[in-house]
Amino acid sequence: MSDSPLARLNNLDRRWIFLAMGLSIAIPILLKLRFPEYPGPMARATFNAVEAVPEGSTVLLSFDYDPASAAELQPMASALVHHCAARKLKIVFMALWPLGKKQADGTIDRVLKEFHPGYQYGTDYVQLGFQSGNEGVIKLMATNVPEQYKTDSSGTALTSLPLVAGVKDLSAFKLVASISAGYPGAKEWVQYGNGAMPEAFSIVGGSTGVQVSQLLPYYPKQMEGMLVAVKGAAEYEMLVEQKYPVAKPEVIGQGRVRMGPQLVAHLLMIALIVLGNLAMIAGRSRGGAR
Amino acid sequence: MLQRTVPIMILCLSGAVMVLAYFITSAVSWSETVNVWFNVLAAVAYVLGAGNLLTVNLEKISSQRPGWGYSAITLAAFFFMLTVGLFKIGAVPDPAHPTVHLAGDYETAASPYGWMYDWVFSPLTSTMFALLAFYVASAAFRAFRAKNIESILLLGTAFIILLAQTAAGMFLTGWIPEGSAFAFLRLDWMKIAITEYIQTAGMRAITIGIALGVAATSLRLILGIDKSYLPKGGGAA
Amino acid sequence: MNGTTETPRPKQRLTLLWISLAALGASLLVLRAAVAAQADPTGEATRSLWTTVGVWTAALLTLGILSFLFRDNPFYKICESILIGVSAAYWMVNAFWTSLVPNLFAKLAPTLVRDTMLPSLPESPTPIADFVLACVPLLLGIMLLCRLVPSVGWISSWPIAMVIGVTAGLKLVSSIESDFMAQVGATVQPALAFDASGSFAFWATVGALVGIIGVLSVLTYFFFSVEHKGAVGKTARLGIWFLMITFGGAFGLTVMGRITLLAQRFEFLFRDWLGIGG
Numbered sequence: 001m002s003d004s005p006l007a008r009l010n011n012l013d014r015r016w017i018f019l020a021m022g023l024s025i026a027i028p029i030l031l032k033l034r035f036p037e038y039p040g041p042m043a044r045a046t047f048n049a050v051e052a053v054p055e056g057s058t059v060l061l062s063f064d065y066d067p068a069s070a071a072e073l074q075p076m077a078s079a080l081v082h083h084c085a086a087r088k089l090k091i092v093f094m095a096l097w098p099l100g101k102k103q104a105d106g107t108i109d110r111v112l113k114e115f116h117p118g119y120q121y122g123t124d125y126v127q128l129g130f131q132s133g134n135e136g137v138i139k140l141m142a143t144n145v146p147e148q149y150k151t152d153s154s155g156t157a158l159t160s161l162p163l164v165a166g167v168k169d170l171s172a173f174k175l176v177a178s179i180s181a182g183y184p185g186a187k188e189w190v191q192y193g194n195g196a197m198p199e200a201f202s203i204v205g206g207s208t209g210v211q212v213s214q215l216l217p218y219y220p221k222q223m224e225g226m227l228v229a230v231k232g233a234a235e236y237e238m239l240v241e242q243k244y245p246v247a248k249p250e251v252i253g254q255g256r257v258r259m260g261p262q263l264v265a266h267l268l269m270i271a272l273i274v275l276g277n278l279a280m281i282a283g284r285s286r287g288g289a290r
Numbered sequence: 291m292l293q294r295t296v297p298i299m300i301l302c303l304s305g306a307v308m309v310l311a312y313f314i315t316s317a318v319s320w321s322e323t324v325n326v327w328f329n330v331l332a333a334v335a336y337v338l339g340a341g342n343l344l345t346v347n348l349e350k351i352s353s354q355r356p357g358w359g360y361s362a363i364t365l366a367a368f369f370f371m372l373t374v375g376l377f378k379i380g381a382v383p384d385p386a387h388p389t390v391h392l393a394g395d396y397e398t399a400a401s402p403y404g405w406m407y408d409w410v411f412s413p414l415t416s417t418m419f420a421l422l423a424f425y426v427a428s429a430a431f432r433a434f435r436a437k438n439i440e441s442i443l444l445l446g447t448a449f450i451i452l453l454a455q456t457a458a459g460m461f462l463t464g465w466i467p468e469g470s471a472f473a474f475l476r477l478d479w480m481k482i483a484i485t486e487y488i489q490t491a492g493m494r495a496i497t498i499g500i501a502l503g504v505a506a507t508s509l510r511l512i513l514g515i516d517k518s519y520l521p522k523g524g525g526a527a
Numbered sequence: 528m529n530g531t532t533e534t535p536r537p538k539q540r541l542t543l544l545w546i547s548l549a550a551l552g553a554s555l556l557v558l559r560a561a562v563a564a565q566a567d568p569t570g571e572a573t574r575s576l577w578t579t580v581g582v583w584t585a586a587l588l589t590l591g592i593l594s595f596l597f598r599d600n601p602f603y604k605i606c607e608s609i610l611i612g613v614s615a616a617y618w619m620v621n622a623f624w625t626s627l628v629p630n631l632f633a634k635l636a637p638t639l640v641r642d643t644m645l646p647s648l649p650e651s652p653t654p655i656a657d658f659v660l661a662c663v664p665l666l667l668g669i670m671l672l673c674r675l676v677p678s679v680g681w682i683s684s685w686p687i688a689m690v691i692g693v694t695a696g697l698k699l700v701s702s703i704e705s706d707f708m709a710q711v712g713a714t715v716q717p718a719l720a721f722d723a724s725g726s727f728a729f730w731a732t733v734g735a736l737v738g739i740i741g742v743l744s745v746l747t748y749f750f751f752s753v754e755h756k757g758a759v760g761k762t763a764r765l766g767i768w769f770l771m772i773t774f775g776g777a778f779g780l781t782v783m784g785r786i787t788l789l790a791q792r793f794e795f796l797f798r799d800w801l802g803i804g805g
């Protein structure tokens with residue numbers, strides 16, 4: 001007597017599952033599937049936190065991720081830079097990850113220089129670059145930014161750059177945003193930045209889906225806003241583009257593009273879990289009947 | 291003494307300085323100095339890691355163990371990237387200081403180092419992590435079994451989150467009016483309730499537990515009670 | 528190499544299959560390139576040579592890593608070896624230029640560094656004090672590198688002790704401040720919630736109660752000094768349920784993250800490399 005088809009699934013070669021997952025992502029990309037987004041409360045809170053910063057204030061954007069996480073985080077980083085520039089905020093870029101500096105440079109080229117050509121280096125934005133030391137960097141910056149960063153990323157002394165010449169500590173910034181993929185990242189900014197001077201500035205964060213669980217306890221008291229994975233990025237992009245549209249929506253629209261394959265792949269995950277359980281039940285029934 | 295007492299004293303002193311800096315204003319400058327030393331040591335640790343890589347792979351090549359060819363490839367890639375990066379070969383000169391070669395920008399796409407980053411390092415790293423998507427699917431099929439109440443809760447929550455974070459959530463329950471008595475049946479509402487209340491409560495408790503553990507371990511280290519970081523055996527106390 | 532015991536004939540068939548697929552793929556790409564060249568005779572729409580080489584390199588490396596899904600193979604192993612070598616070098620180069628040069632060498636020999644590496648390095652008002660203080664991390668750094676020499680490796684415990692001490696000192700206060708007190712403060716909120724107009728807010732009250740009960744029950748579960756029996760046992764069981772819901776939610780978010788990574792790689796392969804689906 002042969003096993004039922006469902007029971008045979010228990011012995012399924014996992015490469016068929018890999019193939020199914022591959023197709024569930026490839027086909028929506030090739031067919032350019034898009035779905036509407038409905039901004040949730042966290043994305044709205046992040047949007048409102050940036051909107052609440054007075055025009056002309058200085059904000060600090062920390063790019064704490066690398067290319068491995070850029071798929072999830074670059075869309076929210078691009079939207080955040082565009083949002084800050086559209087609100088005429090002065091932007092200071094930095095990174096706690098070595099590769100974060102390159103991500104920031106790319107975002108400056110693709111977003112800031114493209115959509116806000118009037119932004120001048122040194123007076124409207126500065127790239128401080130990467131510093132090793134993880135949370136030690138934040139700890140030192142909380143009390144003494146010039147000690148941590150003597151020069152910007154290209155070796156120019158901070159005293160020569162009007163935007164940051166007078167910056168002493170983190171209280172010089174009205175908003176600190178950390179786009180983070182792990183350690184060090186948004187959690188450390190809350191612990192060492194917000195912890196050192198809780199009322200001096202707001203913190204908003206964007207994180208990968210994996211890391212967001214660690215950040216949930218900080219929202220909304222210690223972190224005013226939080227963007228959760230590519231979904232949060234898509235929702236935030238929608239809010240930003242509604243108020244500050246751009247000539248090239250594909251640059252500030254990657255989050256919504258990447259949500260296309262998510263639906264099919266998520267349905268596949270659910271189907272796999274259900275099939276796996278049905279296979280288990282069928283296998284048990286077969287064993288019981290024997 | 292050199293192998294045990296001195297490291298313990300260094301740890302206690304550096305830890306105490308960092309703690310005191312929170313409470314004594316005049317100790318803040320000491321903690322800033324110690325922080326800079328910490329950053330330098332963190333950078334030296336990378337050099338240590340690279341040194342270890344060289345040791346392991348050179349030993350594999352010299353003893354001609356199976357797979358030594360791959361070690362040769364590793365070292366070739368390592369030395370190429372290291373050379374173009376440390377000596378800024380092909381770097382774009384700094385316009386303000388064109389004669390100072392080592393002041394150039396070596397990370398731009400026009401330089402060999404930048405090229406390696408954009409077209410070798412970045413794709414390899416991203417693809418390595420992208421493999422996880424396949425393994426998550428395989429794990430979901432093989433390991434996620436609803437055998438008891440706890441696993442049913444886990445799977446049920448996973449289903450709600452998986453549906454709610456895509457357009458399927460709005461398609462299935464978006465027709466329920468937001469202000470109605472049945473609004474709690476909307477998947478997006480359930481997702482918010484789960485993440486902002488239940489998941490937050492769970493993670494908050496885990497965070498509190500971790501904080502107590504970290505504080506206890508840090509205190510044990512700074513007070514010299516925990517000496518697990520010291521080298522095993524040898525040396526007088 | 529990996530100890531498989533396939534018979535020669537199936538292995539030859541598999542090799543033949545891969546070679547055929549590669550040849551077919553290469554033919555299609557050459558055909559496509561020829562068609563594209565005909566459609567764009569001036570070459571305005573084409574990329575620079577190095578970008579083209581880069582795209583092909585990245586695509587082949589991506590396919591090499593993905594080939595592991597079928598089975599472990601030399602192509603994957605080569606890509607993995609390249610990744611290890613390039614990663615190690617990247618971290619080292621970054622550490623050198625972003626930390627060692629400005630924080631150590633610039634203090635030990637500021638004139639030399641200004642002349643050869645950082646022409647914009649500002650003059651320090653206290654060069655001698657900077658030099659003396661920089662000798663400490665220099666010495667500790669050399670001690671750390673001694674770890675590579677077994678006979679004097681024990682000396683590396685001094686800088687390691689400093690790193691541990693600094694980390695412990697930082698974590699001790701920050702974890703109590705941000706992860707303990709702030710979290711307890713966020714949990715201990717009024718159980719009855721009222722909206723801005725002073726009316727009783729039902730769902731906000733439910734949320735507050737769920738938060739308090741959830742945190743307390745999970746903490747009860749993690750409290751192993753008391754046996755989980757009776758009321759404590761029931762509370763711990765409730766805590767487990769909260770944890771299962773927490774992990775279920777975390778799984779759902781993790782899935783999204785992983786799928787996004789894979790989607791990005793497919794986008795690169797389809798749009799940037801093959802030029803389809805764009």
